[in-house]
Amino acid sequence: MPLDTAVNLHSVFVYLPPPLREIMEQLPRSLAGNLEEIRIRHGRPLAIKTDQGDCFIDQRGQAVDMPSGAYHVTAEDVWKTVQLISQSSLYAFEEEFRQGFLTIPGGHRVGLAGKAVLEAGALKTLRDIGSLCFRIARAVPGAARHILPYLIDRQEGRPYHTLIVSPPRAGKTTILRDLVRLLSCGVPELRLPGCSLGLVDERGEIAASYGGMPQHDLGPRVDVLDHCPKAVGMLMLLRSMSPQVIATDEIGRRQDVDAVWEMVYTGVSVLATVHASRFEELEQRPYLRDLVAERVFQRYVFLSRRKGPGTLEGIWDGQKLEVRTSRRVG
Numbered sequence: 001m002p003l004d005t006a007v008n009l010h011s012v013f014v015y016l017p018p019p020l021r022e023i024m025e026q027l028p029r030s031l032a033g034n035l036e037e038i039r040i041r042h043g044r045p046l047a048i049k050t051d052q053g054d055c056f057i058d059q060r061g062q063a064v065d066m067p068s069g070a071y072h073v074t075a076e077d078v079w080k081t082v083q084l085i086s087q088s089s090l091y092a093f094e095e096e097f098r099q100g101f102l103t104i105p106g107g108h109r110v111g112l113a114g115k116a117v118l119e120a121g122a123l124k125t126l127r128d129i130g131s132l133c134f135r136i137a138r139a140v141p142g143a144a145r146h147i148l149p150y151l152i153d154r155q156e157g158r159p160y161h162t163l164i165v166s167p168p169r170a171g172k173t174t175i176l177r178d179l180v181r182l183l184s185c186g187v188p189e190l191r192l193p194g195c196s197l198g199l200v201d202e203r204g205e206i207a208a209s210y211g212g213m214p215q216h217d218l219g220p221r222v223d224v225l226d227h228c229p230k231a232v233g234m235l236m237l238l239r240s241m242s243p244q245v246i247a248t249d250e251i252g253r254r255q256d257v258d259a260v261w262e263m264v265y266t267g268v269s270v271l272a273t274v275h276a277s278r279f280e281e282l283e284q285r286p287y288l289r290d291l292v293a294e295r296v297f298q299r300y301v302f303l304s305r306r307k308g309p310g311t312l313e314g315i316w317d318g319q320k321l322e323v324r325t326s327r328r329v330g
Contacts, residue, residue, distance in 0.1 A: 011106035017080035026061025038134040045070030107137035107208025144178035166303035171310035172273040184219025198237030200248040231255035247271040257287040
């Protein structure tokens with residue numbers, strides 16, 4: 001739960017056209033306070049998702065069971081939303097459209113679906129957008145406090161190489177963000193001094209930087225490389241900012257794994273996340289399985305949505321021995 005839900009949601013609603021904005025501003029507190037997604041689909045009912053599931057929304061901002069009773073999104077609603085999130089310059093955001101999403105101030109991600117435009121067989125951009133998904137970013141200070149003691153090498157006085165593993169929307173980015181904040185600030189009761197961190201925020205979700213300034217509290221010792229490919233960014237920060245810790249979100253490509261190896265060789269602690277649910281899924285990924293087999297990561301934090309986002313399923317070491325289990329964080 002965010003500390004200031006009203007401010008958090010206002011930073012999303014300003015990117016909605018007036019008809020949709022008025023509807024969303026009427027959401028009851030029980031829905032607004034737990035809002036995770038807003039689904040806008042041309043010709044179909046307006047829908048939202050909370051920690052309790054999804055539902056349709058009517059003209060008065062009330063949840064309805066049947067699609068027929070919901071507000072149906074118009075072509076103008078979709079077009080104006082696209083204009084707002086792209087600041088009326090689709091060309092300037094062509095790279096984001098090619099990736100299928102863009103990030104707006106506050107760290108909120110807007111997913112896009114429409115007509116794919118190909119060039120030489122590769123995806124160039126999207127046109128005729130028909131669906132948008134606003135994913136609400138929420139900072140939860142303290143979300144990672146309970147797991148931090150298991151991620152610190154007391155003898156070396158530094159964080160273990162740690163991989164946070166979860167399916168989508170299970171809280172891994174929230175946990176990573178709070179780990180960065182805690183390590184940056186230091187935790188006196190753990191005798192942990194503040195660390196110098198380099199954060200590669202390829203999707204702009206962790207720091208939510210705007211004008212070069214992180215919009216989320218990441219503490220006093222963080223240098224952010226915003227909207228830079230992870231592999232390139234890790235090496236850039238290593239050379240330019242001399243971090244003790246490198247953090248990044250959603251690794252998986254060959255280049256990402258190569259960069260992780262480079263960090264390990266130079267003695268920099270690595271904090272990263274990945275989409276998966278079990279060790280078996282990590283071991284089926286072509287490049288990640290090498291990291292698992294070589295015991296590069298010294299801690300694995302597995303999260304799920306079993307009891308809501310941020311449910312801690314357990315913490316394992318590099319030998320797959322469990323060091324912490326069954327505690328809800330966040």
